Amino acid sequence: VEAAIADGPLKGKHVLVTSGPTHEPIDPVRYIANRSSGAQGTAIARALAALGARVTFVTGPADVARPEGVQVIEVQTAREMLAAVQGALPADAAVFAAAVADWRVENASGSKMKKDGKGSLPELVFAENPDILATVSRMEKGRPALVVGFAAETDDVVENATAKRKRKGCDWIVANDVSPETGIMGGDENAVVVITDDGAEAWPRMGKDQVAQRLAAAIAEALG
Numbered sequence: 578v579e580a581a582i583a584d585g586p587l588k589g590k591h592v593l594v595t596s597g598p599t600h601e602p603i604d605p606v607r608y609i610a611n612r613s614s615g616a617q618g619t620a621i622a623r624a625l626a627a628l629g630a631r632v633t634f635v636t637g638p639a640d641v642a643r644p645e646g647v648q649v650i651e652v653q654t655a656r657e658m659l660a661a662v663q664g665a666l667p668a669d670a671a672v673f674a675a676a677v678a679d680w681r682v683e684n685a686s687g688s689k690m691k692k693d694g695k696g697s698l699p700e701l702v703f704a705e706n707p708d709i710l711a712t713v714s715r716m717e718k719g720r721p722a723l724v725v726g727f728a729a730e731t732d733d734v735v736e737n738a739t740a741k742r743k744r745k746g747c748d749w750i751v752a753n754d755v756s757p758e759t760g761i762m763g764g765d766e767n768a769v770v771v772i773t774d775d776g777a778e779a780w781p782r783m784g785k786d787q788v789a790q791r792l793a794a795a796i797a798e799a800l801g
């Protein structure tokens with residue numbers, strides 16, 4: 578059941594949000610993943626919906642309640658996430674908060690891998706996943722007017738994120754320091770630096786919900 582769309586500055590706008598980790602199978606019972614909780618992406622989807630946007634929320638497997646009043650598309654892998662994103666376009670804005678696995682296992686097994694009793698080790702062969710953010714940022718036709726990426730870094734946050742923004746071709750990048758000592762991954766708070774054409778703006782550390790609300794408000798302003 579689709580909830581009624583709220584009234585607000587984003588009424589009539591379609592915004593796409595990716596969120597959560599992706600899972601890349603090794604065999605039917607094992608996978609490669611990362612520590613993303615999906616909390617920030619979920620909060621962003623909720624904040625956009627609260628401002629009246631029609632939101633499509635493409636999420637990997639995350640142990641967090643799904644936002645209400647948005648269209649939720651559940652995926653497992655990076656390639657499924659790309660297909661879901663392409664299927665959900667066009668959009669006025671897209672926010673790529675997912676922690677997409679950079680590599681998948683190219684020689685994933687269709688049946689459970691077993692020990693052979695002689696200590697032989699599996700040889701996993703990796704392939705690079707498609708870059709969803711870069712793919713959408715570089716679309717020649719039907720590119721969302723505003724494309725927002727994230728950059729989770731552990732070192733040289735602003736430098737790395739500024740380079741990432743250029744490399745991917747997105748409009749804004751929301752950078753954060755996910756070093757374990759910050760407690761941001763898996764926590765309730767975030768400390769971000771938002772990088773746009775106008776430079777880097779450091780936001781104070783605040784709740785992930787507040788980061789989401791402030792970002793949604795900035796998106797509403799940018800879309801006019």
Ligand code: CTP
Pocket residue numbers: 595655673674675676677678679706707708709710711725726727728729730741
């Ligand atoms: N992203 C994506 N698809 C990928 C990898 C990343 O859409 N295959 C998006 C993320 O959702 C995020 C941004 O790109 O918005 C940056 O992700 P990040 O992992 O920081 O960048 P990478 O280019 O993968 O670089 P790194 O080697 O630092 O992981």
Ligand code: CA
Pocket residue numbers: 677678679
């Ligand atoms: Ca990455």
